[in-house]
Amino acid sequence: MYQAGVPARYMRICEPFGPEQRQGLWLYHVIEPERWAAMCARVSGVLSGGIYAGQDSYFYGHRKILKPAHLNWEEYALLLLHSMPEVTAEHYRNKIAVYLQWYKKKGMDSIPQTQQGDIGTRDIPSWRRICKVLLNNDYWCRALSFSPTKPKSYHRYNERMKAKRQEWKILCNTDSQLK
Template identity: 45%
Template sequence: MSKTYLPVDVYTAARQRMERVFDDFPSVYLSFSAGKDSGVMLNLALEVAREKDCLPLNVLILDLEAQYQHTADYIQRVADNPDVNLHWVCLPLHLRNAVSQIQPHWMCWDPDAKDLWVRDLPDHPKVISDENYFPFFKRGMEFEEFVPAFGEWFSEQHGGERTACMVGIRSDESLNRFRTIVNERKTRWEDFGWTTLVTPNVYNAYPIYDWKTDDVWTANGKFGWDYNKVYDLMHLAGLSLHDMRLCQPFGDDQRQGLWLFKILEPDVWAKLVNRVAGANFGQRHVQEMGNVMGNIRIQLPEGYTWKRYAKFLLATMPPYLAEHYRKKIAKFLKVWRKDIRSGKYPVDRIYDFADPKMEAARKVPSWRRVCKVILKNDYWCKGLSFSQTTREMDRQLALITKYMDL
């Protein structure tokens, strides 16, 4: 799908979108991560909200505990802004940990690990740390579960009115984000491509979807807007504007930036290593090729087939994790055997290994693909064409609970 350029600059276009959001939706809030994109969106939304007499601006942030200190400082400044009604959520959420096979998930603000917390709970009246504050909350919820549930709760707090959540994603950031914008199957508000229905009462709006990275920093400089100062440290560390990322540091993709955490804020890094299993191992090896983290080329141990190696790897795992992977692998094999019988693909069996390019394109089943998923700590088995769903998250928590009770 080709891009169609508008006859206005991105700043003007974003303002026009925000004006339409405030005009069309009785209830509006902004999803904030303290990163560069949500930061510039926040500053722009405050401009429009002042003109529309829609202050204070409701803002949601999920504080995931393992943050840069500069990020915590930036959130504090936003919380202190009288024009912002910040929902500063510091609750025990279940988060992905892709640098450890022993602890593939961890829980931020876990009350049972208080002595290991990276930071003390922020001392601010806008902090929400009471697990009973939200009627929908349960300890160990996934981030992806909490966000839509909050949207529905927020709508209910405003009489069940139609609600808009402004989200600072840009289509240039990734192919998935571009697809979020151009997906023609989604339900939109008034046919605006930069909106999508996420729950019965809540639409997401992406007012800066067409901004480039340069636009973000041009706006900050031109208008003197506040931003997360950790980006200044990233610049001094030699990162380009396009390589600067701010996110939960232990995710499947995010773990690539762990080395930077150690350099930018060593004091915080020391606490992170003590807090999350595999953090130091991950920052040392995550960019290496080979079997340690399953990157690029993996090697078969002498005397093994890939099928036998996969079974060996499963046997070395904690019980609940091995069961999780076995169920995924069984489903992967079942689907492929069905497709082979139907002649859907030009393959005649589950191979031990196949053409690496075909494997990478997920066009052929092989036990080497299975091994790579295990070595990469690919918990959701994306390398086997699975994805993370709410149903999968429920199954995951049930498995963990089952083995904790043994």
Template identity: 45%
Template sequence: MSKTYLSIDVYTAARQRMERVFDDFSSVYLSFSGGKDSGLMLNLALEVAREKGCLPLNVLLLDLEAQYQHTADYLRRVADHPDVNLHWVCLPLHLRNAVSQIQPHWLCWDPDAKDLWVRDLPDHPKVISDEAFFPFFRRGMEFEEFTLEFGEWFSEQHGGEQTACMVGICTDESLNRFRTIVNEKKTRWEGFGWTTLETPHVYNAYPIYDWSVRDIWTANGKFGWDYNKVYDLMQMAGVSLHKQRLCQPFGDDQRQGLWLFKILEPDVWAKLVTRVAGANFGQRHVQEMGNVLGNIRIKLPEGYTWKRYAKFLLATMPPDQAEHYRTKIAKFLKVWRKDIRSGKYPDVDRIYDFADPRIEASRKVPSWRRVCKVLLKNDYWCKGLSFSQTKRDMERQLALVTKYIDL
């Protein structure tokens, strides 16, 4: 889908979108992470909310524990802002760990691992650490589950009115973010393409979706807005503007930046290595090409077919991980066999051991090499086999973990 450019600058357009949000919704909050995008959006929203008489501004922050100290300092500055009503959530959430098969997930703020926490619980009156505070919360919720439930809870606190959650994503940074905006299946508020219906009572609004990274830093400099100073360290470390990201550091994509912790904040890095399995392994090998983490080209061991190699890899995994992957692989093969029989793909007549790498990469042909790449990449949700994370997957995962713990 092609982009259509407006005749106004991104600053003016974002202000107009935010003004519309405050005009149309009496229940509004902002999703904040401490990164450059949400930080920019916070500053801009405060400016508009002040003019609209909509202060204090409600803000949701999910603090995932494994943060740079500079990020922690920035969060505290935001919490201390007199015009911000911050919901600073420090609760045990279930997070992805893509650098270990032994511990493929971890629990931030886990009460049973308090002596290993990367940071002490923030001592601030706006911190929410009581697991009974939210009626919907259960220990080990997924990040995505919590954000959806919070939106409905927030709406209930405001009389069940339609609620707007402003989210600071810039589509210039990734294709997935661009798809979020242009997805024609989404329900919009009053037809505005920069909004999506997320739950029955909550619309997400993306007021800065068309900003570039240069726009963000230009605005911070021009208006003297506060931001997370860890970006200054990233700049000094030679990281390009487009690769300066902040997020929980162990995710499938986020693990690429693990090495930065060691350089920027060695004291925090030492705690990360102790806190989450595979952290040091990840920062050493995540950018290497080859079989260690399945990047780019992978090689077949001598005497193996790709199918046999896949079975070998499964046999070396912890039982719960192996069962999880076998279920996904079986579904992958079943779907392709059905499509082959129906003639949906005329050029595909079987499950191949391997095929043209370019066709495999486009996911237009089934092969055991694709399966092996998923296993080597520790691609838990099997995105390389065209799967995505679903609520049913999360329930099955919990059942698997419980099953093998009980054993």
């Protein structure tokens, strides 16, 4: 990798899904095929990371996500929720409802479809950000500034959030919201 001009700080391979490591996987495949074969044998996910990361780093929508042309981002998020298993979709609906309600309390009646920098690391609200969470299978919605719910409290949390969604009238009747 040194011969390819890659700085030492980007030569790490400790975690195949980290951003720096993803960007460098393709180099191992090209420059050091023996090491690439050893990495594929030892580290789970390296092969798919090398296939999908490439040089542009658009790995499974981590940097760039696209939606169907005939849908806006909110409709696409609802379509993604509708396509998931019901238990998983309900979990995401609870998290998204809390997210939307928080911004409603802060004065935003509805969040925009997109905003500049909304899929970066800063929490800039948009429906595109919500779609990114769903596409990345970010189960605990860390990209929406959530942390995992404690396992012993999870069932009670789900029931409470379902009641709150009815009260807030957010994502409570999913069939009528899906277009």
